[in-house]
Amino acid sequence: MSKRLRSSEVCADCSGPDPSWASVNRGTFICDECCSVHRSLGRHISQVRHLKHTPWPPTLLQMVETLYNNGANSIWEHSLLDPASLISGRRKANPQDKVHPNKAEFIRAKYQMLAFVHRLPCRDDDSVTAKDLSKQLHSSVRTGNLETCLRLLSLGAQANFFHPEKGNTPLHVASKAGQILQAELLAVYGADPGTQDASGKTPVDYARQGGHHELAERLVEIQYELTDRLAFYLCGRKPDHKNGQHFIIPQMADSSLDLSELAKAAKKKLQSLSNHLFEELAMDVYDEVDRRETDAVWLATQNHSTLVTETTVVPFLPVNPEYSSTRNQGRQKLARFNAHEFATLVIDILSDAKRRQQGSPLSSSKDNVELILKTISNQHSGESQDNDQPDYDSVASDEDTDLDATASKAHRQKSLDSDLSDGPVTVQEFMEVKNALVASEAKIQQLMKVNNNLSDELRIMQKKLQTLQSENSNLRKQATTNIYQVQTDSEYTDTSNHSSLKRRPSARGSRPMSMYETGSGQKPYLPMGEVNHPEESRTRLQPFPAHASRLEKQNSTPESDYDNTPNDRDLDDLGYMCRKNALGLGSSTRDRAAWSGGTLHHLHPLLCFQTHNVLRY
Structure with missing residues (x-):
């Protein structure tokens, strides 16, 4: 996009100038303050990417720009454009409004509650309505009208809808027609490039048959987007899909640390998961990678004063109401992994994804039994320590990241430490970071001890000062009493002795x-x-x-x-x-x-x- 057009852009939520972020699935550009609210909603509500500091596939950025220029924001603010909305008191946020609660409440109502989206007439059966919308989407993707497809998707149309009569999905239709931007939009909303139609063909096959080679290559990249993103997070490289390389498995510089029994047992448990559970785990890790990378970009592009005064950092993945409580708890615990632990988990997922894709068999069952027995024995030995802990952690609500500024500030440093693994992680780097952390903690403990000692000495000095003040007061009182007291038992001194005359205590002297x-x-x-x-x-x-x-x-x-x-x-x-x-x-x-x-x-x-x-x- 040209600089002239970019200078005329405004934030879709508050109309602020020069937005630097984009909401990919909403087709809008947003400013920094509004982006902080989008991130707290979660990727299931808004998928944010920085326009300059995040690598973009060219066609994906072109799709977002096309939606923005064609008025995609009016889809999410349909009722606000109605003059009747002025009577009801609803209004759009302004750039001068505070992020919390003004902008945050408006953005939640706009994207999470869909309060301003045009509603279709209510019907008795919602499934019939979704089916009709999906059929309309199936017919619309053959054209280049992106905003129409986005409107249907916002109303509830399914991107992976399999047409019972035609025997294919909307992505098959878009690939056959060569609509690469439509394919990008459908993939953002969950369309699977590996889905086969009634004849066993994939959208990639239809794109190649139609001579749309760029679309076919892009569909292959979308098909391996999860593993490519994980590999790029670890080593900064992506596989060369044109030459048949679809997986990159980064290796730790020193793999001796990964040969422990616990690491082997964890890897075996990962391999024993079903395909459905493994897909869910891989999706959760992908969301955590996106959170860490976005958090790193956010911290690099914001000034320090804004970070201190506003709740802008997302310490863990927000709650997705469509997931179970157990899965939400597991997603949030991913944020507790340090760089080395998270890198090990990502490598294991990449290895097992490659194995599942190629159909390689598992290791011998004997090893699995031995590892399971060792795991059980370790669990029994640690039960006494874990009895006092609850079985599940409490799931935080969506508003916790906005209300608890202290907790967000406390997790900010943890997010920074977790995001140090954009490149290849070596054991030497990990040990250096660990040693630095240990030294810092030791220094903090030493300073705390010194502070306590100084406090004790200060209290002792205060007690001594009070004692001296009381003794001084008593001495002053005694001296005043002795001056005016008549001494009746004093002795006469020798008149010839001048020194005794000077010491005579009588007042008449x-x-x-x-x-x-x-x-x-x-x-x-x-x-x-x-x-x-x-x-x-x-x-x-x-x-x-x-x-x-x-x-x-x-x-x-x-x-x-x-x-x-x-x-x-x-x-x-x-x-x-x-x-x-x-x-x-x-x-x-x-x-x-x-x-x-x-x-x-x-x-x-x-x-x-x-x-x-x-x-x-």
């Missing part, structure tokens, strides 16, 4: 003291050189009796510690006594009573004058 201090007991005067008496020996003064002297009563008057100024009478008495001692006069009985206890023996005259002067002046 911070201010000057007079000889005589009111509100307390009399302080003992010690001459220089004498040792001070401890404070414990000092007894508190008791209340004076009624005959106590006036001076004693004045000394016992309770006053504030902050008021140490004596009254005038105290100063006069004190001065009088000092003068008498200075003149050498004896003290009277009244004076001796004032200094009771004998604490002022040999009062120094100079000290009396100095003290008297300080107190008076």
Whole structure:
């Protein structure tokens, strides 16, 4: 298709510009966002291929382009083109709509539910309707009108319908008429090129008889499409059917790993399958190959931001409601095979397909019996480990891949690892990938241990910090209490010792003291050189009796510690006594009573004058 025509193309589902994907069986071109929804529906709904990064048979691409240019999209949107659809509120998705749920719901209704397809009048017997549609298809394939045949197929016509009167199928008719595009469309919808008509001829025979050699060669390729696709997936080559080579069996670089008893037993089980079961298994593996290849192309063509924000990766084959639950479970488990395991399975299928095609006999029955017995013994030994596991896995619904973004993101790396076998797989490559994976897992475990150790150390440091904070708080409280606490049990220090004066804990040590201090007991005067008496020996003064002297009563008057100024009478008495001692006069009985206890023996005259002067002046 020319670039001018390609630039005018729009997405068939949202009308977005420059679609890069094609839905082969729907005959439409779609954009990246709509393609992600198509892939989640499954190949039984839409078979998607990239227009540039996927190898195309020329006639197959020409068929899709012809359908798109002839308005095949109107078949799937028939009711939307009716003006009455505007009244009902139905509308087509826009490029600005979100993928989920807007575009996803529209695409499901369009292709899965066929909600907008033109419906024929209802009849009592649907089989009669399908038979009539198949007969119309049988007559239409002789012409080049592709959209008519696609419309009949969308309504339920059978591509492999065997006409009871004419004794052939629509593909026989198209091959005889040389309609290669019709043959491509019929093959997409399941027509078998190997089907024989009433006379025993195949469509290939009719194409060769009619001189349509290109059509005949293409029909041979379609007949071996499954095995060709599997071989191309492993080694990147296809058989040369023109020279009679129809199978390529890739070999592992080191086949010693495939000689185990389990591998032999699995191969024998594969060979013992009936043709019908083997065909189903081969079809499921073909769908898994298509999923892996399409997933690889998808990841290579999308930017990283889109992959993170949208659910675009299909981690396993979607559920096909036409298949049984057991088969759907087996199809989904194919995604769990790594590159080496899946390559081994593909090689076994190719080998057995070649054997069945050529009619080669199986190996001796003795080997089969031995392998079966070994398999049974291995199963019995492993029953104890498998009893806790369920017999079947739960089958995921079609909406799981759209709703569970976390699961899709977790399987994205697994899909990348599984898609590394586009070329020939060697044991060395497999071991390199395995060693790298083991090293990565070991590194992750090491980092997790380091993280746990750091977390433990952090918790220990936090506990220590809390302990230190509490101890600091307690010490601050104790220091504050000690500052304001009055110490009653402290000792007097030596007046001649300056260091002991500095350590005196009394609060009065911070201010000057007079000889005589009111509100307390009399302080003992010690001459220089004498040792001070401890404070414990000092007894508190008791209340004076009624005959106590006036001076004693004045000394016992309770006053504030902050008021140490004596009254005038105290100063006069004190001065009088000092003068008498200075003149050498004896003290009277009244004076001796004032200094009771004998604490002022040999009062120094100079000290009396100095003290008297300080107190008076």
